Amino acid sequence: xxxxxxSPSNKVTEKGKDVExxxxxxxxxxxxxxxxxxxxxxxxFLIYFQGNSAPDKSGLPSDRFSAERTxxxxxxxxxxxxxxxxxxxxxxxxxxxxxxxxxQYFGAGTRLSVL
Amino acid sequence: xxxxxxxxxxxxxSEGALVLLRCNYSSSVPPxxxxxxxxxxxxLQLLLKYTSAATLVxxxxxxxxxxxxxxxxxxxxxxxxxxxxxxxxxxAVSDRAAGNKLTFGGGTRVLVxx
Numbered sequence: 001x002x003x004x005x006x007s008p009s010n011k012v013t014e015k016g017k018d019v020e021x022x023x024x025x026x027x028x029x030x031x032x033x034x035x036x037x038x039x040x041x042x043x044x045f046l047i048y049f050q051g052n053s054a055p056d057k058s059g060l061p062s063d064r065f066s067a068e069r070t071x072x073x074x075x076x077x078x079x080x081x082x083x084x085x086x087x088x089x090x091x092x093x094x095x096x097x098x099x100x101x102x103x104q105y106f107g108a109g110t111r112l113s114v115l
Numbered sequence: 116x117x118x119x120x121x122x123x124x125x126x127x128x129s130e131g132a133l134v135l136l137r138c139n140y141s142s143s144v145p146p147x148x149x150x151x152x153x154x155x156x157x158x159l160q161l162l163l164k165y166t167s168a169a170t171l172v173x174x175x176x177x178x179x180x181x182x183x184x185x186x187x188x189x190x191x192x193x194x195x196x197x198x199x200x201x202x203x204x205x206x207a208v209s210d211r212a213a214g215n216k217l218t219f220g221g222g223t224r225v226l227v228x229x
Contacts, residue, residue: 004158031215043205043219056216091158095215102215106151106158 002026004107006092012113013082021077021110025094032075033095033104034067038088046090049075082114117142117208121220129228134193136223138180138206141187147209148189149217150180154202162204165189176200201227 005024013019025032034046045059049069060066064083069075079086089111093104122137140146147166151159163174170182176199180191189206203224207217 033216035217042221043207043217045216045218048216059216093159097215099215103149103161103164104215104217106160108156108158 004092004094004105006090006107006110008110009108010111010113012115014115015084016081018078018080019082019112021079021090021112023075023077023092023094023107025073025075025092026096026105027073029094029096029105030072031095031097031102031104032069033093034075034077035091035093036088037091037109041088043091046077079112082112084114087112087114117146117210117218119206119208119218119220121204121206121223123223124221125224125226127226127228128196130198131195134178134191134196134200134225136191136204136206136225138189138191138220139187140189140206140208142208144212145184148180148182149207149209150174150178150189150191151205151207152202153205153222159205162191196225196227198227198229201225 007022030051032049037043047067048056064080067077089109091109093106095102095104118141120139149164150162153159162178163172165172165182173179178193203222205222206220
């Protein structure tokens with residue numbers, strides 16, 4: 001596809017359930033990022049993948065959150081035992097460059113609602 | 116740690132009037148700075164970026180921003196607002212010491228009145 005694709009676009013789950021959010025980056029982009037957008041916290045960084053390097057997990061809020069990137073392409077963000085405070089829009093972005101000036105292209109996000 | 120402050124969470128302008136969105140950053144090294152726009156139910160779209168080439172940066176849709184190191188500011192302007200400019204705008208700084216992760220300001224929602 002032409003842009004970053006995220007699925008599902010909306011996810012409603014019950015407290016305590018696990019969820020998986022998927023991101024398909026732009027083809028050829030080596031860098032992939034996850035951010036979370038919530039009313040209380042604004043936009044915050046979660047995790048960053050660059051090529052085959054170990055991911056930067058410094059933004060993950062708890063050990064209930066994990067992410068993987070298979071084959072240097074598709075990424076899955078997993079939230080275990082969801083809590084109501086996990087309700088937010090989860091945004092994925094990808095970038096072609098390795099330098100800090102590289103433009104990040106964002107997907108439309110997954111809106112997660114935890115009941 | 117880097118931080119970004121956007122003054123004013125909501126701005127209301129009349130169609131045809133100047134749009135001015137304020138952004139101040141805190142960074143220990145010369146930063147890379149970005150403005151993104153978010154329309155309802157969409158992801159973020161890049162308006163423009165500053166990477167130390169020129170202090171006045173022109174972006175899409177008639178927006179521009181000026182980097183002022185002495186004021187640690189990167190304010191976004193557009194001379195004449197259009198109804199289609201109604202959206203939320205985010206200023207961000209790139210962490211050069213830790214890959215490319217972006218630190219965002221709190222966002223400014225722009226309302227354009229006819």
